[in-house]
Amino acid sequence: KESWPELAGMDGQVAPPIIKAQNPYVTDVPIVKEGTVVILNFLCNRVR
Template sequence: MSDCRGKDSWPELKGKKGDAAARTIEWENRFVDAVIVLEGSIVTADFRCDRVRVWVDTYGIVTRVPQIG
């Protein structure tokens, strides 16, 4: 359990278009920024309550459940 505020994961967005998913995430939790990341990209391992990574494939489709981190 984290101390982050608001909704913390969006399983319903897996398989959806990444840009639409990012807008939904930011609309449902005003405390986070959704960042679209291409699958296979190297990212930092730090945990942040104000970030949700939206992992997408080369077609822009969400490949993982977006969650705070």
């Protein structure tokens, strides 16, 4: 699984264990506050 639209709007502390349980390749789940500017082409294997 690569996206979790059902978690949008949930508390940020609730989502990481759900995501990690559904995709064992996910090792880190950054929690981004609403309104934070983020890049849209995020790649976990790239350093910016």
